[in-house]
Amino acid sequence: MKRYLMPIVTILVLISGLTGGCSQESEQVQEPSSKDTLTPKVIEKDVEIVYDWREREVLTFYLKVGDRVEGEVSIVNEGVFYGDRFIEQRAFIGSVASLVEDPYGNIIVEARHHFPWRFAFIAYTDGEYELGVYFTAQVQDIQPSAHLKIICYEGELGTTSQFK
Numbered sequence: 001m002k003r004y005l006m007p008i009v010t011i012l013v014l015i016s017g018l019t020g021g022c023s024q025e026s027e028q029v030q031e032p033s034s035k036d037t038l039t040p041k042v043i044e045k046d047v048e049i050v051y052d053w054r055e056r057e058v059l060t061f062y063l064k065v066g067d068r069v070e071g072e073v074s075i076v077n078e079g080v081f082y083g084d085r086f087i088e089q090r091a092f093i094g095s096v097a098s099l100v101e102d103p104y105g106n107i108i109v110e111a112r113h114h115f116p117w118r119f120a121f122i123a124y125t126d127g128e129y130e131l132g133v134y135f136t137a138q139v140q141d142i143q144p145s146a147h148l149k150i151i152c153y154e155g156e157l158g159t160t161s162q163f164k
Helices: 002-024 089-095
Strands: 041-048 058-063 068-075 079-082 085-088 096-101 107-112 117-122 127-135 145-153
Touching: 041 058, 058 145, 068 096, 068 127, 096 117, 107 117, 127 145
Parallel strands: none
Antiparallel strands: 041 145, 058 127, 068 117, 068 145, 079 085, 096 107, 096 127
């Protein structure tokens, strides 16, 4: 009788060991980090291009150290009316500039005379940044507009980054 029990006990031990071992060892599945699941923040605004900096409209956006920004400035109108005459975009584009200022008023990126203008940078300080477009020379009686767009990827740099 002992001879018959021994193989049955051995089989039961093997089966319980296999099922117990499988349930104890769970496969390590890497959870996506919050960085992988963040949706970039998109901010857009149409503004009139003006000469006087006090009247200039800007697109403001708040950044933290390490946030990555991609932006674009494009001219909305293909041209504007000056009285009864249509002036093409090429006629005034040579006197238009765009810039991004940091929270301290420093210009960190700037472009003149070419559109669409695309740029990217990484924030080096926390605060409110501004994107603006303006005439570099006084232009009368025309009011073209520009489309300003910012895409912000929050916390793009890790805590070990050399830029922090």
